[in-house]
Amino acid sequence: TKNSSQSDNKPIECFCAARHTKDCINIYTPVEDRINQDQHCMIVARAESAQQTFPCKLKNREQVNQATHWLDLSPIYGSQLRHSNQLRLYKNGFLKSDRLNDFYQEYFTQDPARGECRDELDGKACFVSGEKGLNQNMLVMSIATLWLREHNRLAKELKTINKDWNDETLFQEARKINIAQYQKCAYNDWLMIVIGKHASDSFNLAVAKEGFTNVYNQKKNPQIFVEFAAAAFRFGHSMVRTWVQKADADLKLISNITLGKLVYRPVEAYRDGGLDALFRGMLVDEANKFDTAISETLEDHLFEHHRPSSDTIRYSLGALNINSGRDHGLQPYNKYRKLCGLNMAKSFENLTGIAAQKISMLKRIYAHVNDIDLFTGGAAETPQKGALVGPTFSCIILFIFHFKIFIYFMCFMICLYFLYHIIK
Numbered sequence: 001t002k003n004s005s006q007s008d009n010k011p012i013e014c015f016c017a018a019r020h021t022k023d024c025i026n027i028y029t030p031v032e033d034r035i036n037q038d039q040h041c042m043i044v045a046r047a048e049s050a051q052q053t054f055p056c057k058l059k060n061r062e063q064v065n066q067a068t069h070w071l072d073l074s075p076i077y078g079s080q081l082r083h084s085n086q087l088r089l090y091k092n093g094f095l096k097s098d099r100l101n102d103f104y105q106e107y108f109t110q111d112p113a114r115g116e117c118r119d120e121l122d123g124k125a126c127f128v129s130g131e132k133g134l135n136q137n138m139l140v141m142s143i144a145t146l147w148l149r150e151h152n153r154l155a156k157e158l159k160t161i162n163k164d165w166n167d168e169t170l171f172q173e174a175r176k177i178n179i180a181q182y183q184k185c186a187y188n189d190w191l192m193i194v195i196g197k198h199a200s201d202s203f204n205l206a207v208a209k210e211g212f213t214n215v216y217n218q219k220k221n222p223q224i225f226v227e228f229a230a231a232a233f234r235f236g237h238s239m240v241r242t243w244v245q246k247a248d249a250d251l252k253l254i255s256n257i258t259l260g261k262l263v264y265r266p267v268e269a270y271r272d273g274g275l276d277a278l279f280r281g282m283l284v285d286e287a288n289k290f291d292t293a294i295s296e297t298l299e300d301h302l303f304e305h306h307r308p309s310s311d312t313i314r315y316s317l318g319a320l321n322i323n324s325g326r327d328h329g330l331q332p333y334n335k336y337r338k339l340c341g342l343n344m345a346k347s348f349e350n351l352t353g354i355a356a357q358k359i360s361m362l363k364r365i366y367a368h369v370n371d372i373d374l375f376t377g378g379a380a381e382t383p384q385k386g387a388l389v390g391p392t393f394s395c396i397i398l399f400i401f402h403f404k405i406f407i408y409f410m411c412f413m414i415c416l417y418f419l420y421h422i423i424k
Contacts, residue, residue: 012045016311022046025327027319035300035314042319043312046327063328067131069224071183076147077175078130087130093155093170095148096128100270106149107275108141118306119267126266138262139244139282142275151178194235195394196387203398225396227336230328231374232396234321235389238379239288242295245281246272254281259297264306290388292358292379294318321375332370333377333392340395345369353391354380 014024016039027042036042047063068074076095078084089096097106108127111117117126117135126135129148134141154174158165165173188207192200200206204215244262246254254272262268262278269275288295294317304314338344345351348363358380366372374392381390389397 014043014045016041016043025323027316027323036316039313040311042315043310044320044323044327047324060329063226065224065229069222071179071186073130073147073175073179073182075129075131075134075144076151076178083130087128088171090167092159093165093167093172093174094152097148097152100274105145105274105276106152107145107269108148111135116264116306118265122267124267124270126264127269135266136264137259138266138268138275139259139278141266141269142279142282145275146279147178147182150181151175154178194388195398196384198386199384199394199398226328227330227374227396230324230330231321232378232389232393234375235290235379235393237298237317237321238291238294239388240295240298241285241288242297244278245285246277247280247284248273248277249280251280251284259295260301260304263303290379290383292361292376322373325373325375330374333372333374334370336374336392336396337377340392342391351377353382355382 012023023046025044025046029036050062050064068079087095096109098109100107108129111126111128134144151174154177155170158170184207187205244257244259248254254277298317302315302317334344348359348369351359378393383390
């Protein structure tokens with residue numbers, strides 16, 4: 001079955017029957033799994049490698065991230081200039097948009113080529129945005145659509161104020177303001193909730209209420225760490241609800257939908273209030289708390305029957321997260337505890353910051369404390385005061401870069417010390 005991962009620009013094909021291939025890392029169904037006995041495995045292709053051939057044996061495999069590491073609204077504008085240009089209307093600085101059925105508000109344009117959406121035969125097509133993956137979930141698409149509308153609103157306002165501005169200037173200035181608003185929401189309104197006010201203040205991440213600051217340091221490497229992408233920033237998966245609401249303009253319930261009915265299924269964008277109703281539903285829905293539990297839809301029925309021709313009927317998001325960490329070569333959770341200033345546990349009983357009940361669960365699953373996967377261990381931690389995540393995930397999200405700089409500095413100083421004595 002073809003997988004979305006790429007190798008040498010060709011789709012990787014993985015099959016349950018082929019247990020050992022260099023580009024496949026399938027998850028095979030254990031005997032005690034009562035849900036998945038009708039499938040032999042979950043087919044998983046390895047993440048694309050940034051380097052297909054390795055001229056030096058000391059080099060390790062490094063994965064490609066298709067999203068940019070900047071908070072630049074690339075899901076709206078695209079990650080490449082060629083793609084971004086295809087999304088533009090080239091009139092008054094606008095992005096392309098459509099108005100569907102009787103809905104007054106703007107939507108992304110429909111995809112003229114068939115994609116992966118299940119409703120396309122009925123004319124309910126996928127949408128063309130800056131990131132193909134947005135079609136996976138109409139909740140995410142509704143948020144992206146909000147920023148699409150905001151861009152075009154800004155461009156319209158700028159045109160009213162600056163009548164002599166051309167399309168290029170209007171587009172770039174509207175984009176600049178839109179991204180600035182997005183970054184403010186991300187850093188000031190959202191990240192502070194995730195990591196807590198204390199951690200946010202420690203790194204001066206809160207947006208200034210007045211005045212002007214320019215603390216950007218172009219010498220710092222802005223790329224994200226693999227620990228962030230493959231484990232820590234997946235903490236939100238446990239907060240997703242099984243049921244999703246649609247709400248009207250007064251935030252009153254229109255309908256309840258299971259999350260599974262929104263996966264690669266855009267039909268809900270075309271009826272019962274469309275994407276606006278889904279967005280308003282998220283305003284009144286309470287998220288699940290961050291913990292080790294993942295909703296039944298994501299854990300037992302992810303992408304169920306999405307690809308009827310596949311050996312895999314359904315996936316488990318928790319299993320995929322753990323598998324991804326192993327594919328990316330993450331160290332055990334215990335190693336990151338030490339890196340982040342916690343004790344490196346010698347036994348399960350030494351796992352400070354994790355409730356006794358969860359330690360018992362870890363002991364049933366893992367043979368040794370050093371076997372615990374980073375995603376599993378980080379999710380098991382008790383959240384820090386005023387934060388959603390525990391100390392290890394908080395460290396990876398914020399602090400790990402500074403620890404590495406410290407380590408590199410110490411290694412440099414040790415080398416200088418030995419070099420000095422050799423010369424002496």
